[in-house]
Amino acid sequence: MGWEQELGEADRMWRTYIEMAKHLGSHLQQHLQRECNLSAADFEVLVRLTESERREMPVAEVAAATQWEKSRLSHQLTRMAQRGLVERVDSNDRRYPDVRLTDKGYAAINKAVPEHIEMVHALFVDVLGPERLAGFAQACADVLRALDEHRERDCSL
Amino acid sequence: MGWEQELGEADRMWRTYIEMAKHLGSHLQQHLQRECNLSAADFEVLVRLTESERREMPVAEVAAATQWEKSRLSHQLTRMAQRGLVERVDSNDRRYPDVRLTDKGYAAINKAVPEHIEMVHALFVDVLGPERLAGFAQACADVLRALDEHRERDCSL
DNA sequence: GTGTTCAGATTGATGTATCAACCCGGCCAC
DNA sequence: GTGGCCGGGTTGATACATCAATCTGAACAC
Numbered sequence: 001m002g003w004e005q006e007l008g009e010a011d012r013m014w015r016t017y018i019e020m021a022k023h024l025g026s027h028l029q030q031h032l033q034r035e036c037n038l039s040a041a042d043f044e045v046l047v048r049l050t051e052s053e054r055r056e057m058p059v060a061e062v063a064a065a066t067q068w069e070k071s072r073l074s075h076q077l078t079r080m081a082q083r084g085l086v087e088r089v090d091s092n093d094r095r096y097p098d099v100r101l102t103d104k105g106y107a108a109i110n111k112a113v114p115e116h117i118e119m120v121h122a123l124f125v126d127v128l129g130p131e132r133l134a135g136f137a138q139a140c141a142d143v144l145r146a147l148d149e150h151r152e153r154d155c156s157l
Numbered sequence: 158m159g160w161e162q163e164l165g166e167a168d169r170m171w172r173t174y175i176e177m178a179k180h181l182g183s184h185l186q187q188h189l190q191r192e193c194n195l196s197a198a199d200f201e202v203l204v205r206l207t208e209s210e211r212r213e214m215p216v217a218e219v220a221a222a223t224q225w226e227k228s229r230l231s232h233q234l235t236r237m238a239q240r241g242l243v244e245r246v247d248s249n250d251r252r253y254p255d256v257r258l259t260d261k262g263y264a265a266i267n268k269a270v271p272e273h274i275e276m277v278h279a280l281f282v283d284v285l286g287p288e289r290l291a292g293f294a295q296a297c298a299d300v301l302r303a304l305d306e307h308r309e310r311d312c313s314l
Numbered sequence: 315g316t317g318t319t320c321a322g323a324t325t326g327a328t329g330t331a332t333c334a335a336c337c338c339g340g341c342c343a344c
Numbered sequence: 345g346t347g348g349c350c351g352g353g354t355t356g357a358t359a360c361a362t363c364a365a366t367c368t369g370a371a372c373a374c
Contacts, residue, residue, distance in 0.1 A: 010282045011274065013294035017281075020297035021178050023304050041330070060352070072331060074354055079329075095339050095352065117168065124174075125167045127303045128296055136296050137170035139285055140177035146284045147180050190332095198360070217322065229361060231324055236359070252322060252369050 024123060031119055036112040041076050042085065043116070046101065046109040049086065055101035056089060062099060080105070181280060188276060193269040198233050199242065200273070203258065203266035206243065212258035213246060219256060237262070 029040045038046070048065045049055060063073050077099055080086045085105035089098040101109075128136060189195045195203070205222045206212060220230050234256055237243045242262035246255040258266075285293060 010278070010287075010290060013290055013297075014277055014281060016294045016297045016301070020301050020304075021182075024300060025178075027304060027307075039330075063352090069332070070353060071333075071355085075330080075332095078354090093340075097353080120171050121167070123303055123307060124171060124300055127300050130167075132292070132296055133167060133170055135289070135292060137173045139289055139293050140170075140173045143181060143281055143284050144173070144177050146280055147177075147184060150280060151184075196359075220322090226362070227323060228325085228363080232360075235324090250370070254323080 027123070028116065028119060032112060032116065035115060036108060038108060038112055042080060043109070043112060045073075045076060045080065046085065046105055047113070049099065049101040049105070050109055055106065056098050058091065058096050058098050060096060184280070185273065185276060189269060189273065192272060193265060195265060195269055199237060200266070200269060202230075202233060202237065203242065203262055204270070206256065206258040206262070207266055212263065213255050215248065215253050215255055217253060 032038045032040065032043055036043075044066055045062060048062050049057065051065070052061075059070075059073065059077070063070055066073065068076075077086060077088065081088060084102055085108060086099050087102055089100050091098045125133060186197045189197065189200055193200075201223055202219060205219050206214065208222070209218075216227075216230065216234070220227055223230065225233075234243060234245065238245060241259055242265060243256050244259055246257050248255045282290060
């Protein structure tokens, strides 16, 4: 084989990051699932809906906010509607229906968010402290920028 | 609503991290899928198998290395076997079968790994530079440790 | 040997993610 | 109006993740 023996310092640090991301993500996800009976996907959609005053917005707006594919969102909304977390509402232009947060969905997200934030602080924010957190976030922002540039290059081929 | 307006500095930094993790992960995943026709799960299993001299190891060993549930691994191996990437082999103790990398799987992973590493360097390692990378990795390690401690506390209830 | 037990492996059911194909209502040309 | 276009939305098929239930064969007691 060969190559896997030649992992340098940098590659081991990459693996540390991957490990951290995997564990942190699954921990938060499991907490949401067990305590609030919400998947990460449910949580994301519900959070976006609370960002509207009327607990209701066009499907396209949710899609833009979450950056999900339209089909993924459609399937997700179907399942969430079946569980009574949201409901589909016809708007003026019947091509572009709205989604509304039900009372049940509202209750669920209002229970979930504070717990989630608390856990994020305990496991991430407070662990790093303000200074290292800022450095960490800056690093993330830089990687994001590099990603955007890379994508631009790919599209302009 | 209320709470979502009160997002502090720290929470916005957390969101930056989430965004970065999401985009970086899906970018790497899509590259693997498009260029090598491998899912992230395929990639992980294949990498573990190359870590054995004989391209073959007990299922349980793969499970330990990936930290996957046995059932997830079993399903994954079934699908990979159907595509000819691996094959199941009976070992001495027929309770604990082995998995072997086929030639096709070997070819696939040997194409994928260098491309993957190159992309990780371009999008992550080189973007941060050695110094910030080290700090970043240290931060990840600290978060991992906090996670472990947290889990310990949960189990000892 | 026969029966019990046990750990690891498999299977089935359900929820989720992604791609391709299709639907459908407003829009424009004519 | 009638017909074709267009873009967002939905649906279907397949792959993946997770949980619960089941299977399997070695090991141990007797």
